[in-house]
Amino acid sequence: MLDVVDINCDMGEAFGRWNIGDTDDATLMALISSANIAAGFHAGDPNLMDETVRLAAEHGVGIGAHPGYRDLQGFGRRKIAGTARELVNDIVYQVGAIREFARRHGTSLQHVKPHGALYMEMAVNRELSQIFLQYMRTVAPTAFVFCMAGSETDIAAREVGQPVIREFYADRDYDDSGSIVFTRDAGRPDPAAIARKVVRACKEGRVRTVAGSDIDIAFESICFHSDTLGALDIVRLMREALAVEGIRIAPVSQLRAG
Template sequence: MPLTVVDINCDMGEGFGQWRLADAEDTKLMGLISSANIAAGFHAGDPNLMDATVRLATQYGVGIGAHPGYRDLQGFGRRRIGGTNDEIVNDIVYQIGALREFTRRYGSNLQHVKPHGALYMELAANEEMSRSFVGTLRVVAPNAYLFCMGVSATYRIAAEAGQPVIREFYADRDYDRSGSIVFTRRVGRLDPKAVADKVVRACVEGKVRTVEGDDIDIAFESICFHSDTPGSLEIATAMRAALTANGIRIAPVSELPITNARG
């Protein structure tokens, strides 16, 4: 069925000290999204930036999510880092806890958790790691939505365990015929209208074109784009306008009237 309401999420607060990786200012993007994935210190982010981004999201009424990554500031979390499942999951718990304290500071709460970059892709494919991660999430953040791909091991395991779970559609990434995004460390400038058309088609028809040239079915509750994609502000503006023009309302996941968002 065509979607009539959808969440838009974006990775935010991705800098460190004086450095900023976002193509557009967080303030400009925050007014265009409904959920923010806030870097929690390992791939990007620091205490001052986390504080400022959480405060900004609270002011805009945007749902706040922890965006934990591999301990890889130099590689921006887009390189796989070795470690045992316990070591990786403990790093995730550490980052969730740090971000959650800033939400409490501003009278907000942790809406969701979304792993970043190479960690997101590793969890998607690694059933043992996903089971450890989801099992831990059931203890430390049982009411937080988990954002992941619908074709991932993460989604299946979270749904089985009863963790609230949200499937994502990636506006600024390509898909292969397996239904997975094509992981990349660098994205060139995209045509905002083409991205908006892709998103509207996914919402209305439930279809996306793959890099192999096939059309595949796609199901999701949230649309993701990245603040470090060149032209991210133009992409977000075009995408939101196109969704609205097609009668699709944008709302945080906590407001979505769909039951499968909770597994």
């Protein structure tokens, strides 16, 4: 049973005057411990990156770069063809932006978590994950990489000694392989059902799949998405349910990675 977990959320996922989701980042920021901040390719712009990093710093929330495919129209949820080195160079560009905004606000980069379809591609693409981890070892050897347990990203990070935080997806479904069921529209899920799912995962290390099976799941951080409808209710009920079970929420610096 887990007695302490991180809660991470994708943040800054708007562009100019355009917003996604039904809850503002300032409200959610007070309820999480790690923020994955969009870096301009799938969402975000310089002004929004600056504001989101500032909010995170003010709330003591760990700052993470959230690089995605160069796909504003598709919100980074469409796969884009490219060589592994081309895609990692896109990641380098985006991580650099978030690092500089973090420096501007007197803080530092806690982690890097790829976004959407790029995250899913890295989970199964060994070459891409290895080149990404070579980059991380060079420029951010103490920053955490957020990924799914057992993914190629997880394996590559452990091979080179990069700190890893494994995630449990609160507002996404799982298949029997232990991978999340990728979707472009999660709709409006039931917050109470999500809270029950999260508590069971923390207490039993198990999750029910879309096929009706129960599988083992290992993680240190719980992820939910700011663009999921009802995100505020989701995180509030999760926190309440975890508190009832005596499970504490803490930044990843206080966790023992698996």
